[in-house]
Amino acid sequence: MKILLAVDGSTYTRHMLGYLAAHDELLGADRQYTAFTVVPPIPPHATSFLEREVIDTYYREQAQQVLAPVQSFARQNGWEMDARHAVGHAGDAIASLATEGRFDLIVMGTHGHSALANAVMGSVATRVIAQGKVPVLLIR
Template identity: 30%
Template sequence: MIKFLVPVDGSEFADRAVKYLIKMAQCQQPAEIHLVNVRKSIDAWEVRRFLKEHEIAEAQQSEGESDMQSARALLDEAKMDYKAHVLVGPVAPTIAKLAEDLGCDTIVMGTHGRGELANLVIGSVAAKLIHLVKIPITLVK
């Protein structure tokens, strides 16, 4: 069984990666699919002054779930099983650690995420991840 890890952020690029993954996984049954959304930790005292730790954690979980809605809908429509993870930390290292912890065989992701217009060739998370993992990464435009 091949294990796929798919970082998603709610962007069009992430949806394209999920659509590509569906085609790949249908050809390589059985497949184990893991979606992941990584939220940056909130260390700003301005936020922590007004919100309790559990309120911040709940908001991050909710935002992560929201960013995965489109990817989940695509996988549900394709009748594919998957596990969804919302994690907090530095994005690329957190994805790399999850891939290692789960024993993933490959990562499928969009070339860019939301708000990465400055990186016209390849997004910063994808570029960092290439250097952090030893498994193949498929980048989808």
């Protein structure tokens, strides 16, 4: 099973990973994990003053801050894991990669906002569910 782990470095990501580790039987024996994080883009008016190499280095460093602990956790639990990152809106990028990468499942930690809070603030999970064609497992 190809599983996309949407990670953002938050406490919710750590809870999601801990839950998966504690419930190893949940997703079956044949799992291929890919950790994926999305870095918000630098505003266009700011990028016009920066060299492309500086911008790319910034995005890589931001992604690595999130992905390094996830990869470490995966190694400690004996999981094989790829790691990827993208720049953009998290919900759009997650849904897009899940479809294009032919993933079987997206797993995300959720902040557990109410429906009203989601309507006002928006929600990455809500956007992934609305745009995606891949099942989503939300871990609160």
